Structure formats: structure tokens, C-alpha cells
Amino acid sequence: xxxxxxxxxxxxxxxxxxxxxxxxxxxxxxxxxxxxxxxxxxxxxxxxxxxxxxxxxxxxxxxxxxxxxxxxxxxxxxxxxxxxxxxxxxxxxxxxxxxxxxxxxxxxxxxxxxxxxxxxxxxxxxxxxxxxxxxxxxxxxxxxxxxxxxxxxxxxxxxxxxxxxxxxxxxxxxxxxxxxxxxxxxxxxxxxxxxxxxxxxxxxxxxxxxxxxxxxxxxxxxxxxxxxxxxxxxxxxxxxxxxxxxxxxxxxxxxxxxxxxxxxxxxxxxxxxxxxxxxxxxxxxxxxxxxxxxxxxxxxxxxxxxxxxxxxxxxxxxxxxxxxxxxxxxxxxxxxxxxxxxxxxxxxxxxxxxxxxxxxxxxxxxxxxxxxxxxxxxxxxxxxxxx
Amino acid sequence: xxxxxxxxxxxxxxxxxxxxxxxxxxxxxxxxxxxxxxxxxxxxxxxxxxxxxxxxxxxxxxxxxxxxxxxxxxxxxxxxxxxxxxxxxxxxxxxxxxxxxxxxxxxxxxxxxxxxxxxxxxxxxxxxxxxxxxxxxxxxxxxxxxxxxxxxxxxxxxxxxxxxxxxxxxxxxxxxxxxxxxxxxxxxxxxxxxxxxxxxxxxxxxxxxxxxxxxxxxxxxxxxxxxxxxxxxxxxxxxxxxxxxxxxxxxxxxxxxxxxxxxxxxxxxxxxxxxxxxxxxxxxxxxxxxxxxxxxxxxxxxxxxxxxxxxxxxxxxxxxxxxxxxxxxxxxxxxxxxxxxxxxxxxxxxxxxxxxxxxxxxxxxxxxxxxxxxxxxxxxxxxxxxx
Numbered sequence: 001x002x003x004x005x006x007x008x009x010x011x012x013x014x015x016x017x018x019x020x021x022x023x024x025x026x027x028x029x030x031x032x033x034x035x036x037x038x039x040x041x042x043x044x045x046x047x048x049x050x051x052x053x054x055x056x057x058x059x060x061x062x063x064x065x066x067x068x069x070x071x072x073x074x075x076x077x078x079x080x081x082x083x084x085x086x087x088x089x090x091x092x093x094x095x096x097x098x099x100x101x102x103x104x105x106x107x108x109x110x111x112x113x114x115x116x117x118x119x120x121x122x123x124x125x126x127x128x129x130x131x132x133x134x135x136x137x138x139x140x141x142x143x144x145x146x147x148x149x150x151x152x153x154x155x156x157x158x159x160x161x162x163x164x165x166x167x168x169x170x171x172x173x174x175x176x177x178x179x180x181x182x183x184x185x186x187x188x189x190x191x192x193x194x195x196x197x198x199x200x201x202x203x204x205x206x207x208x209x210x211x212x213x214x215x216x217x218x219x220x221x222x223x224x225x226x227x228x229x230x231x232x233x234x235x236x237x238x239x240x241x242x243x244x245x246x247x248x249x250x251x252x253x254x255x256x257x258x259x260x261x262x263x264x265x266x267x268x269x270x271x272x273x274x275x276x277x278x279x280x281x282x283x284x285x286x287x288x289x290x291x292x293x294x295x296x297x298x299x300x301x302x303x304x305x306x307x308x309x310x311x312x313x314x315x316x317x318x319x320x321x322x323x324x325x326x327x328x329x330x331x332x333x334x335x336x337x338x339x340x341x342x343x344x345x346x347x348x349x350x351x352x353x354x355x356x357x358x359x360x361x362x363x364x365x366x367x368x369x370x371x372x373x374x375x376x377x378x379x380x381x382x383x384x385x386x387x
Numbered sequence: 388x389x390x391x392x393x394x395x396x397x398x399x400x401x402x403x404x405x406x407x408x409x410x411x412x413x414x415x416x417x418x419x420x421x422x423x424x425x426x427x428x429x430x431x432x433x434x435x436x437x438x439x440x441x442x443x444x445x446x447x448x449x450x451x452x453x454x455x456x457x458x459x460x461x462x463x464x465x466x467x468x469x470x471x472x473x474x475x476x477x478x479x480x481x482x483x484x485x486x487x488x489x490x491x492x493x494x495x496x497x498x499x500x501x502x503x504x505x506x507x508x509x510x511x512x513x514x515x516x517x518x519x520x521x522x523x524x525x526x527x528x529x530x531x532x533x534x535x536x537x538x539x540x541x542x543x544x545x546x547x548x549x550x551x552x553x554x555x556x557x558x559x560x561x562x563x564x565x566x567x568x569x570x571x572x573x574x575x576x577x578x579x580x581x582x583x584x585x586x587x588x589x590x591x592x593x594x595x596x597x598x599x600x601x602x603x604x605x606x607x608x609x610x611x612x613x614x615x616x617x618x619x620x621x622x623x624x625x626x627x628x629x630x631x632x633x634x635x636x637x638x639x640x641x642x643x644x645x646x647x648x649x650x651x652x653x654x655x656x657x658x659x660x661x662x663x664x665x666x667x668x669x670x671x672x673x674x675x676x677x678x679x680x681x682x683x684x685x686x687x688x689x690x691x692x693x694x695x696x697x698x699x700x701x702x703x704x705x706x707x708x709x710x711x712x713x714x715x716x717x718x719x720x721x722x723x724x725x726x727x728x729x730x731x732x733x734x735x736x737x738x739x740x741x742x743x744x745x746x747x748x749x750x751x752x753x754x755x756x757x758x759x760x761x762x763x764x765x766x767x768x769x770x771x772x773x774x
Contacts, residue, residue: 028433029433029435029436030433031430031433035430036427036430039426039430040423040427042611043418043422043423043426046415046416046417046418048416048604048609048611048660049416049603049604049605049609049611049612050603050604050612075462075463075612076462076650077650078649078650079650103642104633104634104635104642104644105633105650108633108647108648108649111647112647114501216436216437217435217436217437217654218436222435222436223654224429224435224436224654224655224656224657225436225437225462225650225652225653225654225657246491246492246495247491248491252728253724253728253734253735253736254736254739255490255491255735255736255737255738255739256739256744257491257739257744257746258744258745258746259745259746260495260498260499260746261495262465262495263463263464263465263466263492263612265612266612267604267610267611267612267657268611269611269656269657269660270611270612270654270656270657273435273656337640341639341640347640348640348642349640349641349642350642351642352641352642352643352644357643357644357645358645358646359644359645359646359647
């Protein structure tokens with residue numbers, strides 16, 4: 001029990017993964033449908049840029065699939081989250097609660113608003129925010145005033161929480177929504193990784209006042225680079241569209257813009273790719289679930305490491321499959337990464353926790369014991385739909 | 388002489404433009420080369436996203452063509468200019484001189500840095516900044532201190548000037564560089580519109596410490612959406628690359644980022660389109676110059692309006708062809724816009740001047756007489772390379 005059997009872990013991966021490839025990436029695009037047809041149509045019609053039918057189609061298809069009222073396509077997931085925070089009114093000096101265990105874009109977008117990320121812990125069963133622990137923490141540091149949630153320790157308003165569905169696995173949204181309601185926090189779902197993931201039968205992105213999707217090359221569907229803002233609120237959707245297209249006021253020829261805003265529109269060329277990819281999402285989900293089940297099988301027999309399974313309340317997209325080392329073996333994590341990558345099977349650890357990065361080291365934070373533990377124990381393994 | 392002969396202007400346009408189209412846009416993409424070959428290669432190899440050979444090729448081809456040392460491809464021209472300002476050190480509370488006669492993105496990027504746009508006048512011979520008038524203005528409001536250029540009136544540092552090559556026509560860079568040197572201002576070229584435009588034999592973008600290009604759908608070449616940062620300085624280019632790719636530190640697996648930064652990378656799919664487009668730039672330039680010459684011919688005979696020609700020192704790309712009404716006829720500008728657009732020939736006025744937009748109305752500005760005059764008299768006419 002002192003040492004993890006690294007060879008058996010490598011063999012388990014090799015048992016699941018194809019043998020005819022020199023290198024197996026973590027998550028690569030898969031084009032099996034109308035990608036060529038739609039992209040060629042853009043070139044043939046010369047509608048490759050800011051407007052075009054694929055942008056409109058992609059937005060309505062995303063709304064249909066996720067069950068939200070409106071989707072606004074943008075240039076990437078970072079831009080989507082930035083606009084989410086802007087349109088819910090995050091201002092300079094506000095605090096926004098975000099997990100320390102997340103990709104750096106979550107924290108960066110808070111900074112773009114001049115706001116301060118306030119780091120919160122995760123729970124092991126979802127890899128996302130722990131609503132109960134968060135509620136207890138806010139009880140101890142925050143005061144509910146008529147205007148909102150006041151951080152007594154920092155003297156700043158806590159305005160919102162960004163809940164990240166880590167590696168595609170939904171956070172426990174019902175109790176989280178109760179915490180948000182109690183403390184008057186606006187919920188934003190960072191659903192960058194969770195397209196195709198459902199919480200209690202309903203697609204992620206339906207709980208936040210606004211939510212962000214990503215279609216980067218490593219995501220379950222890709223547009224090259226792309227993202228979307230989801231919301232049930234038509235006026236917020238219209239504002240998102242306005243803010244992502246230079247806030248130009250409609251006019252037959254005049255250029256008037258009514259606020260500082262962004263050039264975040266998704267080009268039609270990229271939207272064309274997205275339309276084709278979205279058509280195949282059910283097939284990708286089926287294939288990825290089959291892969292996850294194979295991993296579950298082989299890792300059942302191995303001591304000291306476990307395959308992360310979707311929470312009970314969730315139907316997850318298994319975007320990035322995840323192994324968790326037992327606490328006893330964290331010292332061997334890097335050896336395992338060396339061994340697997342050395343054998344052409346790409347693996348990687350969790351992101352460095354946000355509060356450890358130099359630009360966020362002075363940000364407020366709660367006790368982050370679980371996030372620290374997960375960071376030391378977590379390994380992502382190959383997850384592409386074609387595996 | 389009281390009234391402009393609108394019908395003769397319409398007929399002049401119709402004489403130059405094709406008759407077999409219901410609608411002629413201002414500037415539309417033109418695909419006559421390897422666009423589909425390269426884009427298909429991206430789909431076939433599945434390298435559509437953040438990295439790939441087309442991004443590298445596009446960057447080196449841009450550097451070769453423009454004669455700068457390095458080009459860094461980004462997601463659009465706005466992102467390029469934002470990063471230009473960041474890497475030359477523009478900080479919150481700084482002032483940046485920009486023409487009032489420009490597209491809103493120029494002013495927005497200053498705001499993204501928390502800086503204040505300070506609006507300057509244009510000259511009629513270039514449509515861009517008037518170096519002499521600027522020098523005289525700075526003499527009257529600014530004080531040169533050891534740390535830089537101090538605005539006595541606002542109590543802020545004036546750090547940089549963004550020179551916009553309006554509609555592709557180069558500003559008079561030599562005297563402008565003298566003003567920059569004298570007042571210790573960093574020069575940034577907003578070359579979004581001037582790919583293919585040369586000043587005294589050398590490509591625009593070579594004078595700024597950093598410069599920005601755009602490949603939006605309406606530009607001389609397009610990537611759907613895209614832009615690039617140009618610089619002679621390798622360390623600035625490396626910093627631009629770092630800042631546009633989440634500031635991730637190289638490591639075989641760890642995710643460490645050393646500053647708040649951006650996801651501004653150009654997807655390989657879009658770069659593929661750009662590589663093909665750039666191969667045909669010489670042909671586009673030839674065709675656009677031929678079109679401009681036809682316009683010059685027909686508008687020579689019409690009173691009250693003149694076709695804008697490149698400045699003497701410039702070889703311009705004639706990105707957007709431009710008519711200027713004589714002062715006497717500005718009241719008829721909108722009638723002319725109505726008439727031409729009503730006949731399926733897209734025309735438009737200049738952008739609303741930046742100091743008239745609500746978000747910039749309190750920004751400092753010099754006398755803007757020439758910009759005001761140009762705004763009232765300027766009309767852009769169809770300019771696509773295939774016309």
C-alpha cells in the first residue's frame with residue numbers, strides 16, 4: 001500500500017485506448033458531419049465574417065438544445081464570461097465569488113471588470129463549488145444589507161458567484177441557488193465545459209441569470225474559437241448582442257454607438273463549423289459516455305486511484321475524464337504524468353489553483369482545503385469522442 | 388452653383404460599377420485563390436483551433452509582406468490595438484491621443500486600459516492626424532517633464548498617440564514622428580485599414596513602436612474575423628504573444644499564468660483563410676487601384692464633389708474610396724446617400740466623430756475644425772476588389 005502501481009495504471013489506459021496512434025491527445029475535434037459543406041458554403045457565398053445565416057442558426061440551435069430562451073454567439077468562452085459579468089452589472093471594486101479550482105479565464109474576466117475574484121472551495125463529489133461550505137463561510141464574513149451582500153472583512157460588495165461545471169460535471173445547483181437567494185448574489189454559470197451536461201434533467205446554463213459556453217478546439221464541439229452567452233432574459237440577450245457588436249445603434253448609414261463596448265462577434269465561418277458540430281453532439285455524447293464506462297471498468301480493479309463519476313443528480317457530458325489519486329499517493333502524481341505522457345498518452349494535472357497565481361495571491365479567499373486536495377490528486381486522461 | 392447635380396453623381400457611379408448586380412456593397416470579400424484548399428486542410432487535419440501551421444505561416448507572411456520583424460495574429464483588429472496599448476504600458480488614468488475621426492474601436496481600446504482618449508484633429512490632405520496642428524496644440528497644453536508629457540489642463544500624463552491610416556491612406560509619418568519624439572509620446576499605428584499602403588516606399592506599420600492590422604470581412608483581406616500586432620521589437624512581440632494566449636508559462640503539463648491576460652489568439656481555421664488571402668493581396672491592390680482610377684476619371688467632370696486621392700508621399704491601398712463634397716453642398720449629403728443607396732449602390736458617411744458619442748463627450752480634445760468639416764462632407768463609395 002506504500003506505492004501506487006504505475007504500470008497497472010498505464011496498462012489500464014492502454015487497454016481502453018487505441019493502439020494505432022503514436023500520440024493520444026486529451027481532447028481533439030471530431031468532424032463527421034456537415035462541417036465541410038457548411039464551411040464551403042461560407043466561402044462560396046463570401047459570407048465569412050460578422051453577419052450571416054450560420055451565426056443566426058447557431059444561436060437558435062444552441063438555445064433549442066440547451067432549453068434557454070436565447071443564445072448569443074461570441075468569439076470565445078472568455079469573451080462570453082466577460083460579457084456575462086458586464087451585463088449583470090459587475091463594476092470596479094465589486095467582489096465576485098469563483099472557485100479557486102478553475103481555468104484562469106474565470107478569474108481574468110472578473111479582473112477585466114475591475115472587480116476582485118474572491119476564491120471559494122470545491123467539493124469532491126462534483127469538483128465544483130460546495131454550497132453548504134459556502135453558505136457557512138458567507139454567514140461568517142458577510143452581512144446582508146438592503147443593497148446586497150457586504151463583505152465585512154474587505155469592505156466591498158459581493159455581487160455574484162460564478163459556478164464552474166468542472167470538466168463538464170454539474171455543480172449541485174439547487175442548494176447553490178438557495179445560497180444565492182439568501183445572500184442576494186447573482187448566479188452566473190461558467191458552462192464552458194458542460195455543453196451536453198444536465199442537472200436533474202435540465203441542461204446546465206438554465207440556472208444562472210446568464211451563462212457562458214465555450215467552443216474552443218478542446219471542447220466537446222468546436223468552432224475553432226468561439227463561445228456563447230445563454231440567458232432566459234430577452235432584454236439581457238439583446239444587451240449582450242449590443243455589447244458584443246460595438247454597441248452600434250441601428251441606422252441606415254450613420255455610425256452611432258452608445259457605450260464603451262466590444263468587438264466579440266463570432267464570424268460566420270466559425271459559426272458554420274459550430275452548426276455542423278452541434279448536429280453531431282448527441283453522437284459525441286454517446287461515444288464519450290461509452291469511453292467513460294470503459295474507463296470505469298478498468299479502473300475499478302486498481303488500488304489507490306479512482307475514476308471520477310458524475311454526481312447522482314447529474315447526467316454529465318464527461319468532457320474531460322478524470323482520475324483521483326488517494327491522498328496517500330499524491331507524491332507519485334508527477335511520476336504517473338511522466339510515465340503516461342512518455343508513452344504517448346496525454347495526461348495532465350488540474351489547473352494550478354487561482355489563489356496561487358501571482359496576480360491573484362492577495363485576493364480574498366475562504367478555506368480551500370478540498371480544492372488543495374483535489375489539485376494534488378487530480379489527473380485528466382484522454383477523452384476525445386473518437387476514442 | 389446652389390445645388391449639387393445628384394443625378395450626375397449617381398450616373399458617374401453607375402458608369403464605373405457593374406450593371407448586373409441588384410446591390411453593390413461597400414467592401415466585400417473576394418476569394419480567388421487557395422482559400423478552400425487551406426481551410427479544407429484544417430478540417431481534414433482537425434487543426435482548426437488555437438495552434439497550427441497556418442497561424443505560424445500567416446504571422447511570418449505578414450511580417451515578410453509588411454517588412455516588420457514580427458507579426459502576432461489575434462482574433463480581431465480591436466484585440467490587436469488593445470494589446471498594442473497594453474504592451475507599451477498604457478495604464479489607468481493615462482491619456483492617449485487619437486483622432487476624433489476614426490472607428491469607435493480606436494477609442495474603446497483606450498478605455499479598456501482605463502485610459503482616457505484625448506481627441507485630435509485631422510488634415511484634409513491625408514484624412515489623418517495633422518502633425519503640425521498637433522505640435523502647436525501640445526505646445527499650448529502640455530509640458531515636457533523628465534518623466535514624459537504632462538497635460539497641464541487635465542493633470543494627467545499623455546503617453547501615446549494612435550495614428551489611424553484612414554480608409555487606407557497613410558498619415559504624414561515623418562513630421563508626426565518628430566512630434567512624438569519632441570513630446571516623448573509612443574507612436575502606435577492603427578493600420579487596420581492600411582494593409583498594402585506604403586509611406587515613402589515603406590509599408591505602414593513600420594513607424595509605430597507597435598501597430599495593429601485588421602482582417603474583418605470588410606477589409607482588403609479577410610480571415611472572417613482577425614487582426615495582427617506588428618512590431619520591430621522581438622521582446623514586445625513575445626510579450627504580445629504571451630498576453631494574447633492567457634500568459635501561460637511553458638511547461639510540459641502545469642497550468643501557470645503570470646499575469647492577468649487575454650484569450651485573443653486567432654484560430655488556425657481563420658489563419659488558413661488569411662494565408663490564402665494574403666497570396667492574392669497584390670492582385671487585390673492592382674484591381675482596387677484600377678477602380679480608384681476609374682472613379683478619378685468620372686468624378687473629374689463633376690462640380691461640387693471630388694474624389695479623394697492618395698497623398699503625394701503615399702502609395703495607398705485605396706481600401707475605401709472616398710468622395711468629399713464642397714463645403715457649399717453639405718446640406719445635400721443625406722440626399723445623395725438616399726439616392727445612391729436607393730439605387731442599390733451602397734454609400735455611407737464618415738463615422739460620427741468620437742467626441743460626439745455619449746461615452747466620450749467629456750474627454751479632452753483640441754480644436755476639431757477639420758474633422759468636423761470632413762465628417763459633414765465625406766462619403767464612402769463601393770470599393771471591393773472584384774468591381
